[in-house]
Amino acid sequence: MKRKIPLATARVDGRRVKQNKQWGTALIFLAPSLTGVSLFLLIPFIETVRRSLCDTLGTRFVGLSNYQSVLQNEAFHLAVRNTVRFTGVCVPLLLVFSLILALALRSKPLRNTPWSEWYRTTFLLPMAIPVASIAILWKVLFARTGLINALFGTDCDFMNTEAAFWVLIATYLWKNIGYDSILWSGGLDAISTELYEAASVDGAGIWRQFVAITLPNLVPTLIITTVLSLLNTYKVFREAYLVAGAYPQQSIYLVQHLFNNWFLALDLPRLCAAAVLVAITLLAGIALLLRKL
Incomplete structure (x- = not known):
């Protein structure tokens, strides 16, 4: 015998599925922009911060001495x-x-x-x-x-x-x-x-x-x-x-x-x-x- 799902629970699950679909669609459209921002802004900035804490060769950590x-x-x-x-x-x-x-x-x-x-x-x-x-x-x-x-x-x-x-x-x-x-x-x-x-x-x-x-x-x-x-x-x-x-x-x-x-x-x-x-x-x-x- 199948267990009946309360109507309120079904509505909540329906909304959740709809929201997940909306998020998925939004991420698909945002993916090109996020990829570009990551490649040309975020990753270079993180690397800049790392190099600012290292020596000239970028291999030895020197702390805040460069600052x-x-x-x-x-x-x-x-x-x-x-x-x-x-x-x-x-x-x-x-x-x-x-x-x-x-x-x-x-x-x-x-x-x-x-x-x-x-x-x-x-x-x-x-x-x-x-x-x-x-x-x-x-x-x-x-x-x-x-x-x-x-x-x-x-x-x-x-x-x-x-x-x-x-x-x-x-x-x-x-x-x-x-x-x-x-x-x-x-x-x-x-x-x-x-x-x-x-x-x-x-x-x-x-x-x-x-x-x-x-x-x-x-x-x-x-x-x-x-x-x-x-x-x-x-x-x-x-x-x-x-x-x-x-x-x-x-x-x-x-x-x-x-x-x-x-x-x-x-x-x-x-x-x-x-x-x-x-x-x-x-x-x-x-x-x-x-x-x-």
């Missing part, structure tokens, strides 16, 4: 100071300027013109320009015999003075302002127009609406834009390296220059230790920002 050597290295101190300074200046400037640009592109004088989309495209064009072309542009503009000196009658080698830092800042802003303005525009589009209409009925002006409605609703967009802008600061090294080489003017000697020089010198233990320190710092900062979402 101690990195933290006592003057070149590392200089690179970190410059990188923090560069990030601390350019990211806030980019966020402010790109937000102003996004608001300007959404204003009635520009939004109602047939050229509105053309304006957006124009500001995105710098991202499509090859790095080598930007390096040539730098040399044409800022070399001692360049266009800037010719126009103003000066004799200054900008890339070998403190001005190189501000040239790097200007390049970063020029390349990324269009991208960030698109992100801001997405956040602005997500704000309900009913909020502004209600505020107008209550007598709130444009500035009051911006402070009380726009800014609070842009906080999630602000965090995402900040994270992406922070990550993009590491890409500006390419232009600096092509123009000034492995040992540029002191103010633009960044962490990436240090990594490149240690790699060329085959100083892999210190390179791995420094990379782990930078990665942990960067991930911790991003995690703190994302917690506020």
